[in-house]
Amino acid sequence: MKRNFWKTGAMSLYVAVFGLAAAGLTACCGGNACKADGKERAGIVLENIAQRKSVRHFVEGKEVAKADLETLVKAGMAAPTARNSQPWEFYVVSTPEAKQALEAGLPYAKMLTQASAAIVVCGNAEYMLDGEGREYWVQDCSAATQNILLAAEAMGLGAVWTGVYPVRERVEVVRQALSLPTTHVPLCVIPVGFPTGDDQPKDKFKADRIHWK
Numbered sequence: 001m002k003r004n005f006w007k008t009g010a011m012s013l014y015v016a017v018f019g020l021a022a023a024g025l026t027a028c029c030g031g032n033a034c035k036a037d038g039k040e041r042a043g044i045v046l047e048n049i050a051q052r053k054s055v056r057h058f059v060e061g062k063e064v065a066k067a068d069l070e071t072l073v074k075a076g077m078a079a080p081t082a083r084n085s086q087p088w089e090f091y092v093v094s095t096p097e098a099k100q101a102l103e104a105g106l107p108y109a110k111m112l113t114q115a116s117a118a119i120v121v122c123g124n125a126e127y128m129l130d131g132e133g134r135e136y137w138v139q140d141c142s143a144a145t146q147n148i149l150l151a152a153e154a155m156g157l158g159a160v161w162t163g164v165y166p167v168r169e170r171v172e173v174v175r176q177a178l179s180l181p182t183t184h185v186p187l188c189v190i191p192v193g194f195p196t197g198d199d200q201p202k203d204k205f206k207a208d209r210i211h212w213k
């Protein structure tokens with residue numbers, strides 16, 4: 001793939017943030033946000049962003065419908081990617097055996113046992129950019145991951161980003177558990193389910209971290 005693009009990460013960061021807001025809007029479409037006027041819609045989207053939280057407690061035995069899992073992946077695919085390279089693959093895992101294999105090898109993903117399913121976001125080496133830009137796949141797949149988390153919140157579901165890449169041992173665990181081809185690199189595992197309500201959003205606003213120039 002040819003390279004002749006932004007020299008710094010600043011542009012891609014801007015694009016990522018803008019894309020997440022846009023995807024928030026997309027996730028709401030079909031619902032109240034689309035019927036609302038601009039100000040109202042912004043309120044709904046911003047509230048969804050503020051309410052998003054890592055959900056680690058799920059209602060056991062309550063299954064997320066396949067159509068809803070597909071909606072989540074669709075939200076992921078709507079995220080921006082460097083040069084529109086779309087270097088992702090999504091594995092939707094719902095068999096108890098596969099969830100168990102992931103949970104057994106991932107020390108910080110024990111909530112998988114309660115979750116209805118998990119979405120594993122992977123980079124695909126065949127679509128990654130050449131040269132210095134190759135690592136943009138991490139940002140691309142991260143943007144997709146955040147879109148999935150925001151969409152889950154909007155849909156009344158709970159989800160949590162559990163990190164895999166760049167921890168080599170975890171990458172190997174996921175590779176083995178899902179028999180991934182060598183070209184697919186797992187970035188994260190996102191357990192998804194119906195939240196019990198135990199997890200709440202945190203207020204992280206810090207005015208002194210904003211630098212006005």
Ligand SMILES: Cc1cc2nc3c(=O)[nH]c(=O)nc-3n(C[C@H](O)[C@H](O)[C@H](O)COP(=O)(O)O)c2cc1C
Pocket residue numbers: 052053054055056108109160161162163164200201202
């Ligand atoms: C790159 C990354 C890796 C993470 N890995 C884990 C993980 O392995 N297990 C987990 O429970 N949470 C994980 N998290 C979730 C963070 O702990 C969580 O986002 C943070 O504590 C802030 O809480 P909030 O998501 O509720 O705002 C990860 C988040 C990111 C962005």
